[in-house]
Every structure is written in structure tokens, then in C-alpha cells.
Amino acid sequence: MKYEDSGVSIDKAQAIKKDIARNIKSTWGPQVLSEVGNFGGLFKLGSYRDPVLVSSVDGVGTKLLVAKMAHRHDTVGQDLVNHCVNDILVQGAKPLFFLDYIAAGSLDPRIVADIIRGLAAACGENGCALIAGETAEMPGVYKPDDLDLAGCIVGVVEAGSIVDGGRIVPGDRVYALPSTGLHTNGYSLARKVFFDLLAWSVDTYVQEFGCTAGEELLKVHRSYLHDMTALMKTVDVKGMAHITGGGLLDNLPRILPPSCDAVVRRGSWPVQPVFRILQEEGEVEEREMYHTFNMGLGMVFICSASDGAKVMEGKAGAFHIGEIQSGRNEVVLA
Amino acid sequence: MKYEDSGVSIDKAQAIKKDIARNIKSTWGPQVLSEVGNFGGLFKLGSYRDPVLVSSVDGVGTKLLVAKMAHRHDTVGQDLVNHCVNDILVQGAKPLFFLDYIAAGSLDPRIVADIIRGLAAACGENGCALIAGETAEMPGVYKPDDLDLAGCIVGVVEAGSIVDGGRIVPGDRVYALPSTGLHTNGYSLARKVFFDLLAWSVDTYVQEFGCTAGEELLKVHRSYLHDMTALMKTVDVKGMAHITGGGLLDNLPRILPPSCDAVVRRGSWPVQPVFRILQEEGEVEEREMYHTFNMGLGMVFICSASDGAKVMEGKAGAFHIGEIQSGRNEVVLA
Numbered sequence: 001m002k003y004e005d006s007g008v009s010i011d012k013a014q015a016i017k018k019d020i021a022r023n024i025k026s027t028w029g030p031q032v033l034s035e036v037g038n039f040g041g042l043f044k045l046g047s048y049r050d051p052v053l054v055s056s057v058d059g060v061g062t063k064l065l066v067a068k069m070a071h072r073h074d075t076v077g078q079d080l081v082n083h084c085v086n087d088i089l090v091q092g093a094k095p096l097f098f099l100d101y102i103a104a105g106s107l108d109p110r111i112v113a114d115i116i117r118g119l120a121a122a123c124g125e126n127g128c129a130l131i132a133g134e135t136a137e138m139p140g141v142y143k144p145d146d147l148d149l150a151g152c153i154v155g156v157v158e159a160g161s162i163v164d165g166g167r168i169v170p171g172d173r174v175y176a177l178p179s180t181g182l183h184t185n186g187y188s189l190a191r192k193v194f195f196d197l198l199a200w201s202v203d204t205y206v207q208e209f210g211c212t213a214g215e216e217l218l219k220v221h222r223s224y225l226h227d228m229t230a231l232m233k234t235v236d237v238k239g240m241a242h243i244t245g246g247g248l249l250d251n252l253p254r255i256l257p258p259s260c261d262a263v264v265r266r267g268s269w270p271v272q273p274v275f276r277i278l279q280e281e282g283e284v285e286e287r288e289m290y291h292t293f294n295m296g297l298g299m300v301f302i303c304s305a306s307d308g309a310k311v312m313e314g315k316a317g318a319f320h321i322g323e324i325q326s327g328r329n330e331v332v333l334a
Numbered sequence: 335m336k337y338e339d340s341g342v343s344i345d346k347a348q349a350i351k352k353d354i355a356r357n358i359k360s361t362w363g364p365q366v367l368s369e370v371g372n373f374g375g376l377f378k379l380g381s382y383r384d385p386v387l388v389s390s391v392d393g394v395g396t397k398l399l400v401a402k403m404a405h406r407h408d409t410v411g412q413d414l415v416n417h418c419v420n421d422i423l424v425q426g427a428k429p430l431f432f433l434d435y436i437a438a439g440s441l442d443p444r445i446v447a448d449i450i451r452g453l454a455a456a457c458g459e460n461g462c463a464l465i466a467g468e469t470a471e472m473p474g475v476y477k478p479d480d481l482d483l484a485g486c487i488v489g490v491v492e493a494g495s496i497v498d499g500g501r502i503v504p505g506d507r508v509y510a511l512p513s514t515g516l517h518t519n520g521y522s523l524a525r526k527v528f529f530d531l532l533a534w535s536v537d538t539y540v541q542e543f544g545c546t547a548g549e550e551l552l553k554v555h556r557s558y559l560h561d562m563t564a565l566m567k568t569v570d571v572k573g574m575a576h577i578t579g580g581g582l583l584d585n586l587p588r589i590l591p592p593s594c595d596a597v598v599r600r601g602s603w604p605v606q607p608v609f610r611i612l613q614e615e616g617e618v619e620e621r622e623m624y625h626t627f628n629m630g631l632g633m634v635f636i637c638s639a640s641d642g643a644k645v646m647e648g649k650a651g652a653f654h655i656g657e658i659q660s661g662r663n664e665v666v667l668a
Binding site for chain 1 (some may be wrong): 338346367368371372373374375377378379382384385386388389391392393395399421422427431433434435445465466467468470473474475476480481482486488489493496519522525574575588
């Protein structure tokens, strides 16, 4: 009996590893000291006064199933990196390096290569080294064509520059940057509405979207790194919230002081058609929509009213969506 | 339609998060600046001259299926942490923090709590903060009772103290520390032999093991952090290899200079009965055994012959298993 007989091909794993190596090396600068094949990735931190490492781990959820239906796996790679970048950005950190985990019942080298291409592209755009990864072939844990993808990011911020919302006070303003669509949340519900209830396929052209259902649902989760970094050069950003699972209602309170509410005015930003169709066709209550989807806003941030003009003059295209008032750590939809 | 209707319970996810919070906080020292619920984990690095961050990502493979058969999930949590600790230890790094990813079709709060308890226990033993995690419920990607577990570790080493095998020369000695059993590799083959071919269950008592098949296969992957750290205080360790997937034959060459071979003498260390039974009952060729399993050795390291006495006097219980000679980056089984 050879190891292949039990469903694991070490040679196939080796071939995939070579392809991965080419892509990930394209994201490496002089700070990466390791070679592909080392036991761990080595990253030279460089000079900081009082460095705080900021890390996060995430998956892309059931957006993977849309990728599978559409036979397209590069965008979920980009989604994962950008999601992680945003999760550490909201604490003021810039990304240093990223590690990926790809697991499947049987690794399809073409799919793995697609994912890695997406990961590497997004890492490149965010100035982040794709430093290490694990591809695991697990017959028995996954069915042959099932696949999961997760990743971990590590960034750095000077201790004195951590952004944590602690300085937010009543009277501050709430701003937001638009999402590209669903990003990576609410896909179980969206798939149910579009593919079960409406019986669409990924190839169904949807007039309101101006593209197919698959294209709409695979729109890449946006990274806010460059826009927020540019804004923070001129504006004192007191808090940032990445709007992911749980929507505005769960994510914005994470950065609010206990005695502050955020009043958010519906109608102060454009909500993409995909959310309206999900709400109407799925007969989802509005509060549930705001608890499940980003509703068009991927990044929310808080500044003093005195910084308002500078925020609106910025190139990021921010919306002024509300105000901070005394309260008890809640989002009030007005 | 509520989000629960599509198979995802946000309330259940919240309950699990609270339980996780208690366990992970037990691993936090003053370097952890974040709270549970922050977007990212914050870790204050402290004072280093020229810090190099060493990171690794891994899963536990199909050992998960044995855990599932035995209804015991804490040990796979320990396996994962210890595996990752060893992967950065071999480059000279000490662990700082760990992030976990748990994904399932339907999250069983009891199983998640078991895994986290194991992760937290091992993090505690290795002086590593379990700083963040993601639990993902993905109906459609996983069947209801299917589960995967992956993790990512970040450690640090001074640039001048990186261990990379570069100073290994012919005449150096090869030492090894024993494994506790299969660790986390070769489980697809082992399950096939024990549970299909021999038709054992996890509860089958096996005389040669002195325990049940389940207990043998769930023995915890050993962390070599404390033993190797102690050894390195008195001995110049030139290279270390963590013996994982690919066995001695693939892992030892990863640290050998291109012009060096490692001659490893079979019989110079005890091989546990589990490997002999796998070889005999599975009719696996010996070279394949060495290519799939650790064969009783979890950590191999290289020192000068002049350090030999100090290695053998150490408390770690090292075996002298071979020598370095001129060659071409291969392991020669003698």
C-alpha cells in the first residue's frame, strides 16, 4: 500500500507547491528573509519605537459556493486578503504579511492556482507579503470537490497610533465609504434567495445589476487601506469599523464608547440594487437586512465635526451618514 | 425570511463566542492589548534589537476524523498549537501569539468549546497568547457534522539568532527527540489500515499499544519548545527539522546545505509499535514508511561532534541517530 492509495498524492501536492511559489514570491520585498519551503515565513520587522502587532484570521464563508458555481476562484482570494486588511486597518495597522490555508477533499491544481493568483494580486495591491501557506488534501473531511479557504494577516502600528474609538464623543460625525456589494457576508441568505427562491443561475443576466447574478455576487470585497491611509494624513480619524457579518448594527458598536450611540440616517447614501432585491424577494425585514448585510457601506469612520469639510473634500468619496450622541453603545437607524 | 432560515444562527454564534472568550483570556499576558471582540488582536512586541517575525499556518489533517470517531476534540487543539510551535522553533523563534480557524456545517458549541480548551491549554504551555480566532458556520460548504480546524502562529527571533542549517558541515552529528506517536501525519493511511483493513474501532484495545486504537491515534503532538530551548543554552544547535508530512526523507533535507547528506542509522532509536503494525498490516514498503510517518522521531537537530557529550547529558533524552557527510542534500538510511 502506498500513501496515494489512501487518497493523498504527495507528488500532486509538490506540483501545486511550485506553482504557488512563483505567485507568492511576486509579493515579496527585502523584508522577507525566508525561502519557499522553509518551515516558517521570516519577516524582518524593521525600525519601530514601540511596535504593536495586529493580527486577524478569517474565511470567505459561503461566497466560496458562488465561486464554485461560476468556476472562478481568483476573486475569493482577493476577497479574503482585502477582508483581513480592513480588519487590522480599523485599528490603525498597516499590513505586513499574510498566510493562507486551502483545504479540499481533492486538490484541483487549477483551482488552487486561481486562488493563489487572487491572494497574490490583493497582497501586492496592499503592500503585504504572502509569506506562507498550507494546502491540505483531506479525503474524508471534505468531499472530493469541496473546498475551504481561510487566511491570517499580521500588521503593525505604533503603540501611540492605535485607533480604538476611545476618543469618540457626542457631536462627532459618522462617515462611510461604499462597499462594492455584498463583500463576504450574507451569502447563505443571498444564495437561498437568488438560486433557490428565484431559481437564477450564476449566468442569469439581471437588468438591475447590469451584469449576471454570478458577477454581482463575486464582486471583490474592497480594501479601504489606501483611501483611509490618505484620509488619515489630513484628518483625525477617531474610530473605524469594518462592516462585515452582523452589519452596521453589530460592527459599529464595537468601536463606540459605552455612553455613545451612533445615529445613522437611512437615505444618506446609495444602497445598491442587490440589497433591495434581496429584501423584496426574500421578504426580509429591514432591521434584519441591516443585521446581515453591509447595505452598501463597507467602512464606517468617526471624526470631529470640525474635520467634516476635509473628509468630504477627500478623494475617497465618503458619505456623511450620521452623528454620535449620548446613549448606550447602540446604532439608531433614523 | 430571517438569517436563521438559511442555516446560520447568529445567536448560537454569540453564545459560542462567550465561551471561547473565557478560555482564550486565560492565555493572555500584559502584552495583549486587545479585548475579545476587537477587529484584530493587538500584541505589544516589546524590546528587540532587530526582530524577525516567524510565522506558520497549518491544519491537523484527517486526525480530525479520529477525534470525531472518539468524540474527543481537545487533543486536536493541542496538536495544532504544538505543531505550529515546532514549525517556528526550528528557525530559532519563540512563539508570541496564535490564531485559530474553526469551520463546520453546523457549529456544535460543545465541540467548539473542547477544541478551544485544547488550544488554550497548549498555548498556555508554550507561553503563547491565543489572541484571535474565527468560527465559521457554513452550511453547504460543510455537511452539518463535518468540521475543519486550522491555525496560524507568529513568533520572533533576533536576526542574528536565526537557525537555518547554513553552518552544517560534514562530520556534524544528527540527533533526534522522540515523537509521541503519529503526531499529525499519515492519518489517511493509518485510518485505512486500522479502521478499514483491520476493522478496528477507536475503542478496540490493542495489546501492543497498551491502550485503545483511539487513544494511540489521539496522542498529543509533542511540543519541543522547552526541551530545545534548554538544550540551546549550552549547545550550538546548527539546524533543526520538524518531522511532519513527508517524514525524515523530505523534512531533514530542508535544512541541509546542498552539498551535505545526512546518514541516519536505523535501529539507533526505538520505533513505537504503532509504526510496525502499520507497516506489517498495511504491507507498506519501508522507504514509504519513512516518507509518510515520523517513525518515532518528531524533532531532528544537528550539532558539532564536540557538542555531543553535552547533548547526551541533557535532560531531553536525545538519540544520536547519525552523521552529516558530503553529498547532495539527501537523507541516506543506513
